[in-house]
Amino acid sequence: EAQVTQNPRYLITVTGKKLTVTCSQNMNHEYMSWYRQDPGLGLRQIYYSMNVEVTDKGDVPEGYKVSRKEKRNFPLILESPSPNQTSLYFCASSPYLDRVMGYTFGSGTRLTVV
Amino acid sequence: GNSVTQMEGPVTLSEEAFLTINCTYTATGYPSLFWYVQYPGEGLQLLLKATKADDKGSNKGFEATYRKETTSFHLEKGSVQVSDSAVYFCALSDRDTGNQFYFGTGTSLTVIP
Numbered sequence: 069e070a071q072v073t074q075n076p077r078y079l080i081t082v083t084g085k086k087l088t089v090t091c092s093q094n095m096n097h098e099y100m101s102w103y104r105q106d107p108g109l110g111l112r113q114i115y116y117s118m119n120v121e122v123t124d125k126g127d128v129p130e131g132y133k134v135s136r137k138e139k140r141n142f143p144l145i146l147e148s149p150s151p152n153q154t155s156l157y158f159c160a161s162s163p164y165l166d167r168v169m170g171y172t173f174g175s176g177t178r179l180t181v182v
Numbered sequence: 183g184n185s186v187t188q189m190e191g192p193v194t195l196s197e198e199a200f201l202t203i204n205c206t207y208t209a210t211g212y213p214s215l216f217w218y219v220q221y222p223g224e225g226l227q228l229l230l231k232a233t234k235a236d237d238k239g240s241n242k243g244f245e246a247t248y249r250k251e252t253t254s255f256h257l258e259k260g261s262v263q264v265s266d267s268a269v270y271f272c273a274l275s276d277r278d279t280g281n282q283f284y285f286g287t288g289t290s291l292t293v294i295p
Contacts, residue, residue, distance in 0.1 A: 072225075101283070110287035111226075111271065158225055170216050170275075171283060173225035 070095045074159050074174035081149055081181055089144045089177050091159030098164035100142040101126070101171070102134065104155040111158070117142055118164055149181045184209050188272045188286035195262055195293050203257040203289045205246075205272035213274040215239075215248055215255040220269040220288070229257075229270070262293045 072093045081087055093100065101116040103126075113126030117136040131153055133145040142161075146153060156178050160171040189204040207213065214233045218226040230239030235250035244259045255272060272286040 103285075108287065111285040113283075116282075160226075170228040170231055171218075171226070173218075173227070175225045 070172065072159055072161055072172050072174040074157075074177050077175065077177060079177060079179050081179070083150055083181055084148050087146050087149060087179075089146075089157060089159075089179070091142045091144065091174060092140050093142075093159075093161040093172070094140065095161060095163075095172065096139065097161035097172075098139070100136070100159065100161045102132070102142070102144050103158045103160065104128065105158060105176075106155050114144070114157075146179075149179075151181045153179065154181050155179060184213070184274060184276050184282070184284045186272050186274055186284050186286040188270075188289055190289070191269075192290040192292060195291070197264055197293055197295050198261045199293075201257070201259040201262045201266075201291070203270055203272075203291070205255045205257065205286060207253050207255065207272075207274050207284075209253075209274055209276050211276045213276040215246070216273040216275070217244070217246055217255070217257050218271040218273060218285075220271065222268070226271060262291070264293045264295055267291055267293050 075090045098119045102114040103111045105111050112128045114132050115134040117123045158176050159174040162171050185208045187206050216231045217229040219229045220226045230241040232239040232248035238247045246255050246257045269288045269290045271288045274284050
């Protein structure tokens with residue numbers, strides 16, 4: 069089944085403790101992206117990647133890092149999480165040259181930073 | 183720049199009522215337009231799309247027509263069901279800005295029996 073898999077689904081952590089949210093897709097998509105969803109703000113893009121070793125900032129990159137060493141994986145790293153990073157996070161992927169296919173989204177990761 | 187504006191929610195309707203969720207856009211190029219749906223506790227799913235002017239996207243009884251003259255892509259359904267309760271997002275993808283996606287803020291729909 070074609071899908072984007074995020075882990076974990078739920079995470080509670082403490083301020084300052086480094087964490088990684090994993091994202092993997094099995095569709096050979098070039099383009100991958102991370103979003104956060106907050107009430108009243110909709111989806112805001114954190115980082116995106118057009119292909120292996122190519123990443124760029126989205127609208128709200130502060131406090132986050134990403135890497136794209138393999139085509140299928142696009143982990144989101146919070147080096148020193150803070151309470152304002154409490155949010156619902158989504159990973160998404162799409163073919164780069166055929167963006168009219170739209171995104172395939174993961175099921176989300178609900179992160180709470182205390 | 184590119185942006186998507188959709189009607190504020192929440193929207194509450196009775197079962198079998200007619201649904202319209204308004205969406206307008208601003209784009210520098212010639213975008214593709216999408217509606218995504220997010221059911222409770224799940225990720226976003228593509229509901230329908232349209233890639234050129236006057237195209238009508240449709241799926242699961244929902245429809246939206248790409249109106250270039252009014253820069254709109256309103257979502258409609260003739261008779262909603264309780265199972266349609268979800269958050270709906272309008273989005274665009276514009277090749278002139280590297281095929282980036284731009285999302286609206288989402289409209290929450292609750293359908294009551």
